Amino acid sequence: MFDVAVRVSDLVVERGPVAALADISVNIASGRITGLLGPSGSGKSTLMRAIVGVQVVTSGSVTVLGLPAGEAELRSRVGYVTQAPSVYRDLTVRENLSYFQTIVGADPSDVDRVLEAVDLASVHKRLVKTLSGGQESRVSLATALLGKPELLILDEPTVGLDPVLRRDLWGLFHSLADSGLSLLVSSHVMDEASRCHDLLLMREGRLLAHGTESELLTKTSAPDIESAFLSLVDGHAA
Amino acid sequence: MSIRRTMATARRVLTQLRHDPRTIALLLVVPAMLMTLLAWILDDANWQRYAPGLLGIFPMLVMFLVTSVATLRERTSGTLERLLSMPMSKADFVVGYALAFGILATIQGIIVGGLCFTLLGLSMQGPTSLVLMVAVLDGLLGTAMGLFVSAFAQTEFQAVQFMPVALLPQFLLCGLIVPTDQLPSVLKFISTLLPLTYAFEAMQKLARNATVSSGFWADVAILVAMAVALLAAGTATLRRRTV
Ligand SMILES: Nc1ncnc2c1ncn2[C@@H]1O[C@H](COP(=O)(O)OP(=O)(O)O)[C@@H](O)[C@H]1O
Ligand SMILES: [Mg+2]
Numbered sequence: 001m002f003d004v005a006v007r008v009s010d011l012v013v014e015r016g017p018v019a020a021l022a023d024i025s026v027n028i029a030s031g032r033i034t035g036l037l038g039p040s041g042s043g044k045s046t047l048m049r050a051i052v053g054v055q056v057v058t059s060g061s062v063t064v065l066g067l068p069a070g071e072a073e074l075r076s077r078v079g080y081v082t083q084a085p086s087v088y089r090d091l092t093v094r095e096n097l098s099y100f101q102t103i104v105g106a107d108p109s110d111v112d113r114v115l116e117a118v119d120l121a122s123v124h125k126r127l128v129k130t131l132s133g134g135q136e137s138r139v140s141l142a143t144a145l146l147g148k149p150e151l152l153i154l155d156e157p158t159v160g161l162d163p164v165l166r167r168d169l170w171g172l173f174h175s176l177a178d179s180g181l182s183l184l185v186s187s188h189v190m191d192e193a194s195r196c197h198d199l200l201l202m203r204e205g206r207l208l209a210h211g212t213e214s215e216l217l218t219k220t221s222a223p224d225i226e227s228a229f230l231s232l233v234d235g236h237a238a
Numbered sequence: 239m240s241i242r243r244t245m246a247t248a249r250r251v252l253t254q255l256r257h258d259p260r261t262i263a264l265l266l267v268v269p270a271m272l273m274t275l276l277a278w279i280l281d282d283a284n285w286q287r288y289a290p291g292l293l294g295i296f297p298m299l300v301m302f303l304v305t306s307v308a309t310l311r312e313r314t315s316g317t318l319e320r321l322l323s324m325p326m327s328k329a330d331f332v333v334g335y336a337l338a339f340g341i342l343a344t345i346q347g348i349i350v351g352g353l354c355f356t357l358l359g360l361s362m363q364g365p366t367s368l369v370l371m372v373a374v375l376d377g378l379l380g381t382a383m384g385l386f387v388s389a390f391a392q393t394e395f396q397a398v399q400f401m402p403v404a405l406l407p408q409f410l411l412c413g414l415i416v417p418t419d420q421l422p423s424v425l426k427f428i429s430t431l432l433p434l435t436y437a438f439e440a441m442q443k444l445a446r447n448a449t450v451s452s453g454f455w456a457d458v459a460i461l462v463a464m465a466v467a468l469l470a471a472g473t474a475t476l477r478r479r480t481v
Contacts, residue, residue: 015481052323056481070479075325086316090254102246103324127257143320 005030005151005182006051011060013046020046022205023060028184028198030151033177035196036186037225042202044186045083048153051184052080065150076104079144083155085136089129093120093139096128097146106147114142117172119165134161141169152176154185158192170195193225201229208232239329247334251308252341261304265342269296269350277358289360290445291414293351293369294437297343297377299405305339305384306397309472313388322478332473336381343377344370364444364454372444375461376437382468383433389475408434413442433464 006028013021020043028034036044049055050062053070062069065077087096097111115121118138128136141157154173158166170192173183177197185196193199193213201208201216209216209232213225220235222228255261276292277285312318321331347370354360362369383404391397411418411425412434418426429435440457447454 054319054323054479056479072325075323078323080320080323082316082320084316086320088250088254088317089315090257091250095250095253099246099250100324103243103321103326105325 003030004028005065006184007061007063008047008051009061009063011047011050011062012058013043013050013055014058015046019205021050024205024207025060026200026207026210028182028200030182031177031180032197033173033183033185033195034198034200035193036184036200036202037190037193037229038186038188038202038208040188041204042188043205044188044202045155046205047202048080048155048184048186052078052153054080076147077150079146079149079152081137081141081144081152081154081157085140087128087136087139087143089136090127092125092127093131094124096139097142100143101146104147110146114145117145118142119168134165137161138165138169150181152181152183152185154183156186156188158185158187159189190224190226190229199225201225201232203229203233239327239333243326243330244334244337247330248337248341251335251338254308255338255342265300265304266346266349269300269346270353272296273350273354273358277354277360282359285358286360286445288414289354289358290362290369290441291412291438293347293354294372294376294441295409295412295414295434296350297346297373298380298383298434298437299401300346301339301343301377301380302384302405303380303398303401305335305381306388306391306400307384307394309335309385310388310391310394310397314392318476319480322476328473328476331476332385332469335385336378336469339381340374340378343374343381346377347373362445363448364450368450368454369441369444372437372440372458372461375458375465376434378465379433379437379461379468382465382472385472386468386475389472405434408432411435412438414438433461433468436460436464 004027008024008026011021011024012019024047038044046055050057051064051069064074067074094111097114101108101111115124118141120135120138120142123131123135128139137157144152158169173185177183198212199216200210216225216228220228220231222231276289280288351366351369351373355366387400387404388397391400411429411432418429418435421429436457440454443451443454
């Protein structure tokens with residue numbers, strides 16, 4: 001079996017009147033890409049926030065790389081990209097990355113490495129607010145690559161990108177996983193399932209299924225993940 | 239806390255402002271313009287009477303405005319959450335901001351003070367360096383207040399609305415309009431709790447006395463204590479975990 005990067009036990013998170021997460025338990029493998037798939041509002045972002053340690057949780061526990069989520073030591077070992085790009089729009093691409101590079105304590109040369117990785121080297125002098133939405137979210141992604149994170153939590157990093165860029169980014173994620181990083185990548189688009197090693201399917205704050213794409217397809221005798229999702233929902237309801 | 243991260247944060251805040259000429263103008267040109275206007279409309283006696291106090295009021299006003307909007311943006315854009323999920327302490331963030339706006343308050347003080355003491359013919363008895371020091375302290379108080387109130391605003395519009403709430407009463411009670419010892423006793427008591435009262439009073443003492451009294455240093459000590467307390471309160475509003 002694989003080593004465990006993240007261990008979630010009996011996690012309950014209440015956000016406002018709703019239970020955003022209703023008793024989730026799951027182990028996320030290390031060195032692999034785990035896709036977190038589910039419709040909008042299913043609790044993907046909330047689960048990611050709990051793993052990063054920025055979410056107030058109601059009960060349950062989250063252990064990340066062997067430590068309680070949110071522990072100070074984890075702050076340089078876990079890279080997190082929020083769903084909405086969180087970078088300074090009134091700074092240039094390079095000014096953003098140089099600042100975060102200092103905060104993370106990475107080498108200054110790291111800025112050029114991550115600029116290449118997300119294919120933004122050509123616009124490094126531009127103010128972020130003059131970039132397209134896809135470029136802006138790649139600045140946010142580049143920030144999380146600075147330093148030597150062991151675990152990357154990426155909240156819908158490929159939404160709204162053109163197919164060529166999407167393919168390139170998945171290529172990047174795979175090369176990161178090959179070098180030993182663990183990645184948790186969320187998406188509300190089911191057709192990204194085939195890019196991931198493992199899948200977590202979520203709906204209404206609950207985990208529907210966990211396994212590889214082929215395992216889930218076999219289990220549900222479905223032709224694709226979208227149909228597998230539907231048959232799992234119907235199974236639950238029955 | 240880390241010097242490197244604090245300095246990087248101060249530099250980053252100043253870089254953001256460098257990309258924003260309007261805010262620079264608000265910080266540096268507008269106070270100078272307003273003082274010029276005031277010197278123009280007042281006769282000399284009134285100018286000598288009101289200008290020292292205003293030298294202590296402008297820095298607080300503009301620094302409050304700029305800091306409350308800037309830190310609210312950090313809270314709503316997710317950059318604050320990102321920073322706090324990185325190896326960064328809350329003190330790095332707050333002191334970084336204080337440092338950046340402290341530098342701006344110094345430049346502002348030099349420009350406005352320089353203008354008043356030369357072209358606009360203001361004469362104050364006390365040392366010019368202390369006038370500058372009080373102005374910078376006021377700017378820091380404005381920064382601390384702005385940081386604190388940004389925790390209670392959801393939008394930039396709401397942040398700006400705090401200015402009349404937090405600053406105009408201080409403006410009315412600080413002694414500029416009616417000397418504090420002529421205020422009704424309740425208002426007089428309230429005025430002793432407000433930072434601007436001490437800023438105004440310190441500037442008045444510098445205007446009137448060539449020798450620096452212990453009363454002046456008491457005002458300065460209170461200003462420093464209030465700035466530190468407000469910065470600490472602002473730090474306490476930063477949360478790593480949110481609901
Ligand atoms: N800031 C918030 N305050 C209150 N409720 C929230 C907040 N963010 C999300 N929720 C609620 O939590 C649930 C899960 O949301 P979220 O984790 O954002 O789902 P997803 O990322 O899968 O779209 C939803 O019911 C949503 O309405
Ligand atoms: Mg989401």
